[in-house]
Amino acid sequence: MNKIIFLQKILLLLFLSLSVHVVNSQTASQSFGYDVGEYSNQTGTTEFLPMPVGSGTSFARAGAVAPNAPIVLATNPNVLMTEGSFARGVASSTTSVTKISPIVGYTASKEFYTSFKVLFGNAEGNATANSGTWVFSQGAGTMYANSNDFSGLQSFIALNFIFKEEGIIDLQYRVSGNWSVAGLTKTQISQGVVHTIEIIGNNQNSGTVNYTYNGLACTVSPFKFDLYINGELIGNELSKSQLADDTNIESLTFIGKSSTSNVANIFIDDVVVYNSVPSQIESTNPTIVVTEYTIPVMSATVLEQDEQTITVSGVNLTEDIALTVTGENASLFTLSAYSIPHTQGVVDNEVLTVTYKPTAIGTHSALLNLKSVGANDITRVLSGKAVDSLAVIVPDIIITEVYGGGGNSGATYSNDYIELYNTTDNPVDIGGWSVQYYTKAGDGVSSNVIEIPADKSIPARSHFLIQGAGGEFGDLLLTPDVISTINFAADGGKVILYTVSTPQTIDKLMINTIVENQYFKDYLPFGKEPLPIWGSTMTANPSKTRSAGRKKEDNVYVYTQNIGDDFETQVPSPQGSDLTTVNGVEFKAEIIVENGTVSFNAVAGLPVEIYNLFGQKIYSTITQEGNNSLTLQKQGVVILMIGNQIMKLML
Numbered sequence: 342m343n344k345i346i347f348l349q350k351i352l353l354l355l356f357l358s359l360s361v362h363v364v365n366s367q368t369a370s371q372s373f374g375y376d377v378g379e380y381s382n383q384t385g386t387t388e389f390l391p392m393p394v395g396s397g398t399s400f401a402r403a404g405a406v407a408p409n410a411p412i413v414l415a416t417n418p419n420v421l422m423t424e425g426s427f428a429r430g431v432a433s434s435t436t437s438v439t440k441i442s443p444i445v446g447y448t449a450s451k452e453f454y455t456s457f458k459v460l461f462g463n464a465e466g467n468a469t470a471n472s473g474t475w476v477f478s479q480g481a482g483t484m485y486a487n488s489n490d491f492s493g494l495q496s497f498i499a500l501n502f503i504f505k506e507e508g509i510i511d512l513q514y515r516v517s518g519n520w521s522v523a524g525l526t527k528t529q530i531s532q533g534v535v536h537t538i539e540i541i542g543n544n545q546n547s548g549t550v551n552y553t554y555n556g557l558a559c560t561v562s563p564f565k566f567d568l569y570i571n572g573e574l575i576g577n578e579l580s581k582s583q584l585a586d587d588t589n590i591e592s593l594t595f596i597g598k599s600s601t602s603n604v605a606n607i608f609i610d611d612v613v614v615y616n617s618v619p620s621q622i623e624s625t626n627p628t629i630v631v632t633e634y635t636i637p638v639m640s641a642t643v644l645e646q647d648e649q650t651i652t653v654s655g656v657n658l659t660e661d662i663a664l665t666v667t668g669e670n671a672s673l674f675t676l677s678a679y680s681i682p683h684t685q686g687v688v689d690n691e692v693l694t695v696t697y698k699p700t701a702i703g704t705h706s707a708l709l710n711l712k713s714v715g716a717n718d719i720t721r722v723l724s725g726k727a728v729d730s731l732a733v734i735v736p737d738i739i740i741t742e743v744y745g746g747g748g749n750s751g752a753t754y755s756n757d758y759i760e761l762y763n764t765t766d767n768p769v770d771i772g773g774w775s776v777q778y779y780t781k782a783g784d785g786v787s788s789n790v791i792e793i794p795a796d797k798s799i800p801a802r803s804h805f806l807i808q809g810a811g812g813e814f815g816d817l818l819l820t821p822d823v824i825s826t827i828n829f830a831a832d833g834g835k836v837i838l839y840t841v842s843t844p845q846t847i848d849k850l851m852i853n854t855i856v857e858n859q860y861f862k863d864y865l866p867f868g869k870e871p872l873p874i875w876g877s878t879m880t881a882n883p884s885k886t887r888s889a890g891r892k893k894e895d896n897v898y899v900y901t902q903n904i905g906d907d908f909e910t911q912v913p914s915p916q917g918s919d920l921t922t923v924n925g926v927e928f929k930a931e932i933i934v935e936n937g938t939v940s941f942n943a944v945a946g947l948p949v950e951i952y953n954l955f956g957q958k959i960y961s962t963i964t965q966e967g968n969n970s971l972t973l974q975k976q977g978v979v980i981l982m983i984g985n986q987i988m989k990l991m992l
Contacts, residue, residue: 368450369395371443371612373414373426381411383437385488390414390428390443393612397447397592400486402440404433410603412441420466421458421535423610431464432473432597432605438490442594443612445485449589450616452550452561455479456539460608461502461510461532468508468533473600475502475607478515478593479540480584485592493518493583497544497590498566504605507850508532514568515582525568526632527575534717537626539569541618546587554622555656561618571717572624572656590616627686627715629662630654635850636709637874639697639725646698647725653681653711655688660714662688666723668707673699674723676709683713699727704853726853733942734967735900737765738799739891740776740865743836744913745829746885748812753886753913756818757809757829759791759836760916762891762898763799770798774862775842776807778827779835781871784849791825792842799918806917822917832882833868837861849873865889866904876903881910888913895984897944932981939971939981947984 371393380389381403389412390399404410413429421427433439443457463470478484482495491499499515510530513520522528530536543550543561550561554569561567561578564586568576584590593614595607632652639647655662662681666674677694699705704726711719742760746752759776763769772795777787791807799805808821810828829836839845839860848854849872855864856875864875867889868882883889890911892899899907933940943964951960951973960973964983 367395367613368616369393369397369444369447369614371399372424373428373443373610375416375425377414377416377426379411379413381406381409383488385440385486387486390441393444393447395447397444398486400440400442400445400594402438402488404431404439404597404603405435405437406603410434410439410597410600412439418466420460420462420533421608421610423458427608427610429464430475430595430597430607430609431603432475432600432607434600434603436490436598438488439597440488440594441607441609442485442592443609444614445592445594447591447614448616449481449591451544451587451589452616452618453479453542453590454539454552454615454618454622455542455593455613456537457612458535458537458610460535461504461530462508462606462608463604464606466533466606466608468531470504470532470600470604470606471506472602473504473605474598475605476500476596477502477538478582478596479542479590480582480593481589481591482584485594490598491596495584496582497542497584498540499582500538500568502607504532504600506848514576514579516580518583524579525576527570527573530570537569537571537624537628539622539624540566541622542566542581542590543618544581544584544587544590550618552618552620552622555624569624571630572626572628573630573654625657627657627659627713628655629658629688629711629713629716629719631711631719631721632690633721636695636721636723638852639695639723641697641699641725641727643699643702643727646696648697649695651693651695651709651721653688653691653693655681655683655713655716656686658683658686658688658713658716662711662713664693665710665712666707667710670705670725671707673697673705673725674707674709695723697723697725699725702727704857724851733900733902735764736862737769738763738771738805738838738862739898739900740836740838740863741804741891741898742888742911742914742916743829743834743865743867743883744888744915745809745834745867745883746831746887747809748814749831749885750814751885752812752815754818754915755813755815756811756821757827758818758821758915759807759809759829761799761805761807761838763801763803763805764898764900766801768798768800771805772797773842774838774840777837777839777845778829779837779847779849779871780830781833781835781866781868782849783835784847784872786846787837787844789827790842790844791823791827793823797822803918804916806915818915820917821915830868831885833866833871835864835866835871837865838863847873865908867908874904876901877905879904879908879910883910886913887911890914937973939973940968941983942968943983948982950982952980952982 374391385402401412410431478496478499480496501513503511641647709721741762747756776791778789806821841860852873887910945966947964
C-alpha cells in the first residue's frame with residue numbers, strides 16, 4: 342500500500358511541477374514519500390531516505406548526540422503544509438555534522454534551477470532555537486555522500502543559515518572562500534515560517550542563462566547565481582563559491598552542526614532540480630513581503646508624533662492583505678491603511694506609513710501583523726520612545742572622534758584612536774570607566790574593552806586620546822592618554838562609553854539596550870551600516886584617511902543624539918588632554934512654544950533678541966546654561982535670534 346501511495350505522491354508532485362515550470366522537464370525530485378522513521382547512526386547511509394525521482398541517489402548521516410541529532414522522516418507536525426512525509430534534521434552539537442543529501446549524482450550539467458521548501462526552528466517548528474547552523478550546498482564531489490563537513494571547493498553555491506536569538510536566522514552565502522552578505526537585499530529571515538527557496542545557477546564558461554520569473558525577463562551571467570526566497574529576488578547575479586569554473590553540478594546537501602543541546606532543526610520537503618533552467622518560472626505560492634525586517638525606533642514628545650514607512654509587496658494573492666496592530670501599546674501606533682488591495686494577485690511595492698503618537702513618557706511597543714489567505718503571516722515589531730519637550734541634555738564626557746585605519750598602507754596615522762571631550766568647566770574623573778568596541782553587526786557581551794586607569798581625569802573643556810592597535814604606516818600619535826591594543830575597523834563599527842570597566846551586553850536590534858544602560862555615557866555607531874542606529878546613520882564610511890568626527894558649528898561641538906546630524910567623515914585630527922580647539926558643546930534642539938512661553942536649551946552667554954515683523958526689537962536677554970524659558974505677550978509672528986541662529990515663531 343505504501344508503494345501505491347508513494348507513487349501517487351510522485352505523480353502529484355510531477356503534476357504540480359508541470360503547472361509551475363514550463364518547457365523543461367525536471368531532472369530529479371525528492372518528496373520523501375509517506376514512510377516515517379528515524380536514523381541516528383553516525384555511519385552514513387543511502388538506504389534511509391527514499392531515492393529521488395528522475396535520477397540520482399540519496400544520503401543521510403546523524404550528528405553528534407547531546408542528547409540526540411537524528412534524521413527524521415515524519416508527517417507531524419506538518420509545519421511545511423506539504424503532502425506525505427518531510428525530512429527533519431537535528432543539527433549536531435559538535436562539528437561532527439548531521440547531513441541530509443536529498444539528491445546525489447543527478448544527471449549533471451553546468452546550469453541548474455533548484456527549489457525546495459524549508460522551515461527552521463526547534464523540534465516542533467517553533468521560533469525558539471538560538472544556536473547552531475545549517476548549510477545548504479549544491480555542486481559536485483564526495484562531500485555530498487560522506488561524513489565530512491562542508492567543503493567550498495566542492496560547492497557552486499552554499500547558503501549559511503545561522504540560528505540566533507529572537508527567532509532570527511542570519512543568512513549568508515559563500516563567495517570564494519568566505520561567507521558574505523554582499524549583494525543580498527535580505528540578510529535575515531524568520532524561524533517558524535515556511536520559506537520557498539529557488540536558485541538559478543550558471544557555471545558555464547561563456548553564455549548567459551535566460552529565463553522569465555513571474556513574467557519578468559532575467560539573466561544569469563557565467564559563474565553567477567540568482568537567489569529567490571518566497572518569490573522575492575534577494576540576490577541578483579551573486580558570485581559563486583569555489584567549485585572549479587565550467588565544471589558540472591550534480592548534487593545537493595544540507596549540513597547541520599554546532600548547536601548547543603541540538604536545538605537547531607531544519608524541516609525540508611519538495612526538493613526539485615532541473616539541469617536546464619526552465620525558460621519560464623512562475624511562483625504559485627501566495628506570498629507577502631515586507632522589505633524592512635527591522636523598523637527603526639520612532640521617537641516623539643508627548644502628544645506629538647513620529648513616522649516610519651515600510652514597503653509591502655505580494656504575489657499570487659487571492660485576497661487583499663489585511664493589517665492589524667496588536668499588543669498593550671497598540672493604540673499609540675496607527676497605519677495609513679488597514680487593507681492593501683491586490684491587482685490580479687499582485688501588490689507592487691505599496692508604501693505604508695506607521696505613525697507613533699505617545700500620550701505619556703516611556704518606551705512603547707506593539708506588533709504589526711499582515712495576513713492574506715494562503716500566505717505566511719508576517720509580523721514586525723513597532724517600537725517608540727516618548728520624551729518630554731525639553732531638549733537633549735549633553736553629557737559631561739562625549740565621544741568626538743574615532744579613527745580605525747591606523748597603520749595600514751596609505752594611512753594618515755600609525756594607530757587607531759578614540760577621542761573624548763569634557764564639555765564642562767570642571768575636571769571630570771574618568772578612572773574606572775571604559776570604552777567598549779563592537780563591529781558593525783556585533784552584539785552580545787563585549788569582548789573588546791578598553792579600561793581607563795583609576796588615576797585618569799579630563800581637564801575642563803579638554804580632550805582625551807585613547808590609542809588603539811597600529812601598524813607600520815602613518816604618523817605617530819602624540820602623547821595618547823591611554824594605550825590599548827584593540828583593533829578598530831576602518832569603515833565602520835561601534836564604540837560605547839561606559840562609567841564602569843566591566844563588559845556590558847547589547848542587542849544590535851535594540852538601541853535601548855545601550856542608551857538605557859545605567860552606566861551609559863555616550864555612543865558612536867560610525868559608518869553607514871552599524872546596528873543599532875541612533876537617530877540616523879552617517880552618510881559616508883570613514884577610511885584609512887578619514888575619521889568619523891563630531892561636527893562643529895562656530896567651533897562648538899554639535900550634540901543631538903542623532904548620529905547623522907552629529908558626525909561626518911573628516912581629516913583625522915587626534916587631540917589629547919594637552920590640546921583643546923573648541924569652545925564647548927552647542928545644544929541643538931527644537932524651540933518649544935506653548936502659551937506664550939518660548940523654551941530652548943543653550944550654552945551660557947549667547948545673546949537673545951526678538952523682533953516683530955516691523956523690525957522693532959521687543960525683547961533681549963543673555964542665555965543661561967541649560968534650559969531657558971522666555972514668557973512673552975502674544976505678538977503673532979516674530980523673529981527670534983539666539984547667537985547666530987535665526988528662526989521665525991508664532992507667539
